[in-house]
Amino acid sequence: MNILRKTTWSPYTAGVLAGILLVLSVFVMGKYFGASTTFVRVAGFVEQSVAPEKVAGMAYFIKEKVIIDWQFVFVFGVLFGSLASAWLSKEKMAVAVPPMWEARFGPSRVRRWMAAFLGGTVLMFGARLADGCPSGHGLSGLAQIAISGYVSLICFFLAGIILARILYGGGNNHE
């Protein structure tokens, strides 16, 4: 199976396959792709281990339910699928700092990790307020032609493009 060992598939080919996968998932299981609710559940599990009564009384955890469900295993499945793909194509593993980041902000791991943590925190607060991420609003929302999907995805990209411009400046300076 040489195709599975290839490093890169065209984004169009991959997109067709992911689209078929989404349709099959909806047809077989009635499940649309999404990811960000799982992080609420993980946060719920973490907090439950310290303060179970508090979690039991919080409206958002009651609404989203702190359980292991379809989406929870789906999100963790993504990790293993990516691992299998990278392993089959024998790619360089263990990259601490992304090359584009390093070219702009230097090789400091701590700086990158702190930024990643901060970015992750902000991003997830926004995703929960928007009620979805690029999977739930982007793929599943747009596939259903939901207006909430279009509005959210446009806002994701709009703010992301502005942030990228602030961090990297204008122009097309590669590397």
Add this chain to the structure above:
Amino acid sequence: MNELLIGAITGILFGFIMQKAQVIRYDKQMAALRLQDMTIVKFMLTTILVAMVGIYLLFDLGLIKLSLKPLILGGNVLGGLIFGIGWGILGYCPATAMGALGEGRYDSAFGLMGMILGAGLYAEAYPLMKETVLTWGDFGKITIPLALGINHWIVIVILGALFIALFRWFEKKGL
């Protein structure tokens, strides 16, 4: 149990496909936000196009249900913009951060930890958001064809043509 098993398989396949398309890389996501390389946009829009046709075909046959997220302008716009700011810093979205960890880009682990914190913070803020932001501009579960009062296939054909025109433009510009 069956539901969890199928969820895991779906996630593994999705992660495999995204790794092959290289869309889970910081450099690819930031290159899209810097308007230099539209790989992730090509992947997303192709997935959406295929899924849109498949989902509405099965919907017309009465074989599946839609699962629409409501359009709440306060949440979608404000949350979407906050997400975009965090995304511009982290360079991974929730599902791709899991995939990035799978292919050994372990800076994403810090992003994932930040996401758990962000979800926990949102759970704290939820009662306030529910009274305020999430009441602003609530239009319910609405799609573009429902809002326009036209058949969904007209919208699908127009969107499909727009996506394909965009792909041709990207290829012409070498994006």
